[in-house]
Amino acid sequence: MAIDDLLDEHEQSERVLQWLRNNGAGLIGGIVLGLAAIGGWKWWEHRGEQTQLELSNQYQATLDAIKAKDKNAPAKVKALADSTYHDLAALELARSQVDARQNDAAIATLRAIRSSDPAITDVVNQRLARLLIEAKQADAALKLLANASSAGAMEVRGDAQFALGQLEQARASYSQALAKLDVASQQRRVIELKLNQAGGAPATPEAKS
Incomplete structure (x- = not known):
């Protein structure tokens, strides 16, 4: 290899090293931030899955309480917070109240449902309207x-x-x-x-x- 080529390669190497000295901290910081973002997303994804699992278990426990005619069932429904689980559990609670001839309680339960799902809202309104008709x-x-x-x-x-x-x-x-x-x-x-x-x-x- 010619001396001129060796000098060119040496000069290029020096330039690369100098660039790393000047920008190395920023480069490493960017990599660290990127890794942190990925880790944060994984954590958030896991947290969301864990929350859904907990809600699902809480929902099932609420249904069990309604079926067992547990006096704490209404409180368990309320504790499900604003979610589809809450709306479905409230519908089930209202049905059990109607079966027990507690129509006023069922009306109150249905009126408390504030669903963002049009299909659920339609079912709620139909059931509530039937009870209102029966209540004159x-x-x-x-x-x-x-x-x-x-x-x-x-x-x-x-x-x-x-x-x-x-x-x-x-x-x-x-x-x-x-x-x-x-x-x-x-x-x-x-x-x-x-x-x-x-x-x-x-x-x-x-x-x-």
Whole structure:
């Protein structure tokens, strides 16, 4: 190898060493920060998994308390905090309260649910509206379902209107509920009977060619 080449390589090596002297601390610091970020993410991920596991176990313990008719079950439901677990446990608690003929307690339980899941909210409103109708508060049930759109909610709205003697409106609600259901749905038969009771008649489904 030529002397000039050796000198060039030596000069390049010196430049690299000088750059490391000047920037080594920053480079090492960046690597350390990167490793810390990865470690922090792993820790956060593990913490999230651990929290979900704890919530799941707490939820199961709450369901067991509800099934056993434990007087502390309502407190256990409340302790689940704002989560889907809380909403589902509260629905189960309300059902057990209805079975025990504690309708006022069930109404209070359902009213306390504040779910961010539209599907859960729809179920809560339907169950609460049914209890309100039974408690002679059909007007409140109608207000609760004012913006309802599911077949189940439309059926309950028809029930509230029927209870108030609003037969024309009830027929319309039952018909809208039927329009949202498949022809083979078991729920259709119940709604058709309600529609007949309100003075209407279900439309005959068109035969498929």
